[in-house]
Amino acid sequence: MAEVASELLPLLRVYKDGSVERLSGSPMVPPSPDEDPETGVSSKDITISENPKISARVYLPKLAQPISTQKLPILFYTHGGGFCFESAFSLVETKLMNALVSEAKVVAISIEYRLAPEHPLPIPYEDSWSALQWVASHSVSNGGFDNKEPWLARFGDFDRVFVAGDSAGANIAHHVVMRAGREKLAGGVKILGAFLTHPYFWGSKPVGSEDTRDFEKLLPSLVWKFLCPNVAGGADNPMINVVSPEAPTLAQLGCRRLLVSVAELDVLRDRGILYYNAVKESGWEGEVELVQVEGEDHAFHILKYETENARKMIKRLASFVLKK
Numbered sequence: 001m002a003e004v005a006s007e008l009l010p011l012l013r014v015y016k017d018g019s020v021e022r023l024s025g026s027p028m029v030p031p032s033p034d035e036d037p038e039t040g041v042s043s044k045d046i047t048i049s050e051n052p053k054i055s056a057r058v059y060l061p062k063l064a065q066p067i068s069t070q071k072l073p074i075l076f077y078t079h080g081g082g083f084c085f086e087s088a089f090s091l092v093e094t095k096l097m098n099a100l101v102s103e104a105k106v107v108a109i110s111i112e113y114r115l116a117p118e119h120p121l122p123i124p125y126e127d128s129w130s131a132l133q134w135v136a137s138h139s140v141s142n143g144g145f146d147n148k149e150p151w152l153a154r155f156g157d158f159d160r161v162f163v164a165g166d167s168a169g170a171n172i173a174h175h176v177v178m179r180a181g182r183e184k185l186a187g188g189v190k191i192l193g194a195f196l197t198h199p200y201f202w203g204s205k206p207v208g209s210e211d212t213r214d215f216e217k218l219l220p221s222l223v224w225k226f227l228c229p230n231v232a233g234g235a236d237n238p239m240i241n242v243v244s245p246e247a248p249t250l251a252q253l254g255c256r257r258l259l260v261s262v263a264e265l266d267v268l269r270d271r272g273i274l275y276y277n278a279v280k281e282s283g284w285e286g287e288v289e290l291v292q293v294e295g296e297d298h299a300f301h302i303l304k305y306e307t308e309n310a311r312k313m314i315k316r317l318a319s320f321v322l323k324k
Helices: 089-106 123-139 150-155 168-182 219-227 268-282 306-324
Strands: 005-010 012-015 021-023 042-049 055-061 072-078 106-114 157-167 192-196 255-263 287-293
Touching: 005 219, 012 287, 042 089, 042 123, 055 089, 055 123, 055 150, 055 268, 072 123, 072 268, 072 306, 089 106, 089 306, 106 123, 106 150, 123 150, 123 157, 123 168, 157 168, 168 192, 168 255, 192 306, 255 268, 255 306, 268 287, 287 306
Parallel strands: 072 106, 072 157, 157 192, 192 255, 255 287
Antiparallel strands: 005 012, 012 021, 042 055, 055 106
16 A cells, blocks of 8 residues: 555545545436436536547436427536545435436536546636637637537527536636636636635635634645645735735626625535625626525535535526526
8 A cells, every 4th residue: 555645634645656535525427318307407418628638528408399490509518525535426416416407407517527637727727718718718609619518509509608617616717717717718708707605715714703713624724725826915815815916807707697605514614605796896897796594504505415505506597597
């Protein structure tokens, strides 16, 4: 057995030979090409890029006839897991996507970006941006990529593109949308909206009701320090503290609508509220809303997917996408 180099318990263990053992996360499950029995949603796994290796799970809702002319909103999704565990192919993320796709009637793509610590930040951002450019390329016949996905090309409405994520995936979604405010997407595609559920933002000093005595021992502090021990600014680096003085102005957000969701018992709650207020005060010209759920903890709508509050949350996110 290889010798342990470092540990981030209860999440992962890194060995001296460079291998990583992930101790958290839900089991991998296959896609449902012939429709998920609970939701009727079909899914399949695809490769976006071989080098670097970026893959995804694509979802299509059960469609009413005639299907040939139907165009659906596109949901581009990045999963959570502290940048270092979980997967687009895991049980809980697949359950989430099936529920969202069924409720919102979207064609969705959940990105399997490369994980830290083997692939340190900003690699998950780069992978996700590359994947979004690939999605956008389907809006034009000569998008610069050879590997087109038929579900996106046939059913995707490129005037209704949404970017979303949970936890670390919501952090990634934020950075992707910020980049879309600075750089063009293929075909001139614009992001209509974004929703960030329980976003993993942090900083070097406590805010709101965060524990001032054991702040450095809180899991968001430990994860960031483990994954990015030498990054400039530490926990105030703009990758994780998006409201720090060094972070670009939130007025650059490259979408027209934004929903931020927080949970009452989540250690990240006050960061989400801080972010929402900062967006409102930034001069950004879009429409931003905050959803607060009482009595629930981090990622409850994913980890406790069979509960009534989880179902309500899915409906709320779907209504954001369906809003005219």
